[in-house]
Amino acid sequence: MPTTTQSWDPDGYARNARFVSDLGAPVVELLAPQAGERILDLGCGDGALTVKLAAMGCDVVGVDASAPQVEAARRLDLDVRVADGARLAFDAEFDAVFSNAAIHWMKPPDDVIAGVWRALRPGGRFVAEFGGYGCVETIKRALIDALRRRGIDGDALNPWYFPTVEDYSARLARRGFTVRYIALIPRPTPLPTEINGWLETFAQSFMAPLAKHDRAGFLDEVREALRPKLCDAHGGKWLADYVRLRFAADKPRA
Numbered sequence: 001m002p003t004t005t006q007s008w009d010p011d012g013y014a015r016n017a018r019f020v021s022d023l024g025a026p027v028v029e030l031l032a033p034q035a036g037e038r039i040l041d042l043g044c045g046d047g048a049l050t051v052k053l054a055a056m057g058c059d060v061v062g063v064d065a066s067a068p069q070v071e072a073a074r075r076l077d078l079d080v081r082v083a084d085g086a087r088l089a090f091d092a093e094f095d096a097v098f099s100n101a102a103i104h105w106m107k108p109p110d111d112v113i114a115g116v117w118r119a120l121r122p123g124g125r126f127v128a129e130f131g132g133y134g135c136v137e138t139i140k141r142a143l144i145d146a147l148r149r150r151g152i153d154g155d156a157l158n159p160w161y162f163p164t165v166e167d168y169s170a171r172l173a174r175r176g177f178t179v180r181y182i183a184l185i186p187r188p189t190p191l192p193t194e195i196n197g198w199l200e201t202f203a204q205s206f207m208a209p210l211a212k213h214d215r216a217g218f219l220d221e222v223r224e225a226l227r228p229k230l231c232d233a234h235g236g237k238w239l240a241d242y243v244r245l246r247f248a249a250d251k252p253r254a
Contacts, residue, residue, distance in 0.1 A: 047073030123167020132245030
């Protein structure tokens, strides 16, 4: 597995990707948090949803692999810690584990699921949404094609895990979870900036082999390849071709 050369700048994320947490309401609704519950927010980022769970009266702990994002979340007076989602160290502490738009960055997926299982109390629930099969396929293909034209294997640089319903359901069941709900949800998503802002925020791994002075030209080439597919020719508004995998799974009480 290639090393993911992805970093997170809280200011850039807020500018180019605030829609990620803004669109998290359905998965929070699926979680149905209750006041007094202890909840782990897995991949909490800058805490935009973590703080909402805390405001509902939950006892929330957030974890994220990005120290700058954790620092931003701590400014919201949250209990947030730097941690690798594939190496969670909690033991039967939580009534629920919640995650929005983060698990597709965490590999290997079975290690993530195992850590969530350990973190949950008997009867606890795992509720999450992340990139599913087909997510940003158009964008990914343009990135890989542009790298191939430079003699670089872009597939080897892909940092994302976008599973099918069948794949992820099977992984959850193997660990012992009962899957209560799972679905792939196509969600073409308007972007707040041009596609370059999205690429600079989320596609850093694909640019890792490129010299810094070559990256702007690479991004422009990818943008022009995507323009006929993802940009409104009249208004100039860009979309990202998101597909989300949303699920709720329960750890048995005994």
